[in-house]
Amino acid sequence: GAVVSQHPSWVICKSGTSVKIECRSLDFQATTMFWYRQFPKQSLMLMATSNEGSKATYEQGVEKDKFLINHASLTLSTLTVTSAHPEDSSFYICSASWGAREKLFFGSGTQLSVL
Amino acid sequence: KQEVTQIPAALSVPEGENLVLNCSFTDSAIYNLQWFRQDPGKGLTSLLLIQSSQREQTSGRLNASLDKSSGRSTLYIAASQPGDSATYLCAVRRNSRGGADGLTFGKGTHLIIQP
Numbered sequence: 750g751a752v753v754s755q756h757p758s759w760v761i762c763k764s765g766t767s768v769k770i771e772c773r774s775l776d777f778q779a780t781t782m783f784w785y786r787q788f789p790k791q792s793l794m795l796m797a798t799s800n801e802g803s804k805a806t807y808e809q810g811v812e813k814d815k816f817l818i819n820h821a822s823l824t825l826s827t828l829t830v831t832s833a834h835p836e837d838s839s840f841y842i843c844s845a846s847w848g849a850r851e852k853l854f855f856g857s858g859t860q861l862s863v864l
Numbered sequence: 865k866q867e868v869t870q871i872p873a874a875l876s877v878p879e880g881e882n883l884v885l886n887c888s889f890t891d892s893a894i895y896n897l898q899w900f901r902q903d904p905g906k907g908l909t910s911l912l913l914i915q916s917s918q919r920e921q922t923s924g925r926l927n928a929s930l931d932k933s934s935g936r937s938t939l940y941i942a943a944s945q946p947g948d949s950a951t952y953l954c955a956v957r958r959n960s961r962g963g964a965d966g967l968t969f970g971k972g973t974h975l976i977i978q979p
Contacts, residue, residue, distance in 0.1 A: 842890035857907035
């Protein structure tokens with residue numbers, strides 16, 4: 750199956766700093782990438798959809814100025830959590846596909862802890 | 865708004881038993897349904913994907929069925945093994961025109977197989 754690499758696996762940062770998470774498709778061109786967030790014992794919740802070369806589409810309730818998404822190439826999308834606060838501590842995971850309705854492949858996730 | 869519910873939330877059984885995990889969704893206009901496995905602190909592994917036109921899919925000891933009209937899916941695990949211990953997630957993909965849609969996940973069933 751296709752491989753999606755996500756880094757870092759975990760990150761601890763101080764409140765007020767920004768954190769960048771990378772999601773790469775290693776063996777296919779990902780025209781679309783999705784970013785999810787999962788709080789403990791909760792469902793994975795879709796945050797935003799990014800298409801290569803265009804602005805991301807954010808789900809209702811997700812602050813686009815706080816969660817900056819860049820999908821500059823067909824193999825890389827980044828999520829930057831700006832001015833992180835303890836309530837942003839969560840498990841973030843990306844997924845990618847090569848077509849509008851193709852099977853989705855997931856990264857290994859990033860556990861963010863904001864002190 | 866699509867809602868996905870998984871029952872039971874947790875399950876602990878002895879090794880060798882056959883299991884059924886349940887998933888229900890409120891909006892039957894889905895494109896497909898996927899079952900995933902999530903191990904602690906890790907990403908998702910896709911187990912089975914059922915297109916909306918299909919009734920079931922099988923892979924090894926796993927069998928997933930889909931009844932779109934009633935908004936239900938089941939994941940059947942035969943002859944369970946300790947290595948099957950994980951959280952099992954059900955997710956549906958919306959059926960909308962064009963574009964690429966993210967998945968709506970249930971909260972998962974936390975499965976423990978006792979040796």
